[in-house]
Amino acid sequence: MAVKIAITGFGGRMGRALAEAVAQSDKAELSAAIVRPGSSLVGADAGEVAGLGRNGLAIVDSLEQAQFDVLIDFTAPAATQVNAAYCAAHGRPIVIGTTGFDAAQKEELLAQAGKVPLCLASNFSTGVNLCFNLLETAARVLGDDADIEVVEAHHRHKVDAPSGTALSMGEVIAETLGRDLEKVAVYGREGQTGARERDTIGFATVRGGDVVGDHTVMFLADGERVEITHKASSRLAFARGAVRAALWLTGDGQNGDRAAGHYDMRDVLGLKA
Numbered sequence: 001m002a003v004k005i006a007i008t009g010f011g012g013r014m015g016r017a018l019a020e021a022v023a024q025s026d027k028a029e030l031s032a033a034i035v036r037p038g039s040s041l042v043g044a045d046a047g048e049v050a051g052l053g054r055n056g057l058a059i060v061d062s063l064e065q066a067q068f069d070v071l072i073d074f075t076a077p078a079a080t081q082v083n084a085a086y087c088a089a090h091g092r093p094i095v096i097g098t099t100g101f102d103a104a105q106k107e108e109l110l111a112q113a114g115k116v117p118l119c120l121a122s123n124f125s126t127g128v129n130l131c132f133n134l135l136e137t138a139a140r141v142l143g144d145d146a147d148i149e150v151v152e153a154h155h156r157h158k159v160d161a162p163s164g165t166a167l168s169m170g171e172v173i174a175e176t177l178g179r180d181l182e183k184v185a186v187y188g189r190e191g192q193t194g195a196r197e198r199d200t201i202g203f204a205t206v207r208g209g210d211v212v213g214d215h216t217v218m219f220l221a222d223g224e225r226v227e228i229t230h231k232a233s234s235r236l237a238f239a240r241g242a243v244r245a246a247l248w249l250t251g252d253g254q255n256g257d258r259a260a261g262h263y264d265m266r267d268v269l270g271l272k273a
């Protein structure tokens with residue numbers, strides 16, 4: 001039996017990409033498409049809204065009206081909090097791609113992982129998760145001799161900065177080097193900054209056009225530099241990863257749900273040592 005997937009933020013860029021990724025999977029089916037309460041999309045055909053052709057599923061505006069085995073949520077921090085609490089109260093696994101949480105929001109969100117399996121990742125593409133492992137190696141080999149800078153570029157509509165992925169890259173590097181990212185991060189530079197301090201990790205943000213998501217980490221040493229770059233050219237790269245995570249959380253609908261807990265995409269891909 002196909003795993004029943006519900007998607008919140010259905011009318012958004014990722015909501016539509018997720019619908020396409022679910023349609024491409026032979027192990028999953030779209031069972032609910034949820035939008036903001038009162039949205040003009042309520043009652044519209046989900047397949048048509050996603051550009052996939054009519055599928056007979058009417059869009060709804062609350063999780064109470066949805067039947068599902070697992071929820072995929074790419075919305076905004078406040079909405080994700082509410083949706084995760086609903087899943088925890090109703091024993092449903094949840095995949096979360098939303099970025100831009102502050103520390104308190106993240107702590108509250110992760111408390112739900114005590115009740116249900118929860119997969120939270122700033123980036124669900126296979127390539128970025130591979131990059132996290134490459135960054136660990138690069139940091140181990142070069143980190144003490146190199147200045148480390150993270151540069152990211154995204155489309156003009158993105159509302160949070162730096163991107164969740166850039167922050168995750170910084171966290172992976174800082175953890176590998178035994179540094180505390182909160183203390184060493186430098187977010188943009190302007191004016192009389194003084195010379196660069198060796199242990200800092202810099203972040204630079206570019207916003208514009210239709211860039212799906214570019215990330216480069218530079219390890220800048222004396223006489224040489226290494227750059228690790230990922231460029232997404234389609235949101236399907238994220239959406240397919242999120243569907244894979246949803247199937248993984250439910251044991252592909254065959255083996256029952258995973259144990260309650262906090263997972264990420266590197267768990268799903270088996271990329272953790």
Ligand SMILES: NC(=O)C1=CN([C@@H]2O[C@H](COP(=O)(O)OP(=O)(O)OC[C@H]3O[C@@H](n4cnc5c(N)ncnc54)[C@H](OP(=O)(O)O)[C@@H]3O)[C@@H](O)[C@H]2O)C=CC1
Pocket residue numbers: 008009010011012013014015035036037039074075076078079096097098099100121122123124125164238
């Ligand atoms: N982890 C990953 O791999 C990726 C993560 N992202 C993240 O996913 C999130 C969404 O990105 P994207 O699809 O581009 O953004 P969009 O703005 O296109 O979509 C967000 C959707 O969430 C809905 N939404 C926002 N707030 C609420 C609310 N309070 N209640 C109900 N619905 C709400 C919006 O509804 P409405 O239109 O009515 O406002 C919209 O449909 C971002 O945080 C982004 O950073 C994006 C790509 C990949």
Ligand SMILES: O=C(O)C1=N[C@H](C(=O)O)C[C@H](O)C1
Pocket residue numbers: 099122123154158162163164165166212213214
């Ligand atoms: O908002 C986006 O578009 C993206 N957000 C994620 C992030 O903040 O890292 C992932 C991806 O880069 C696209």
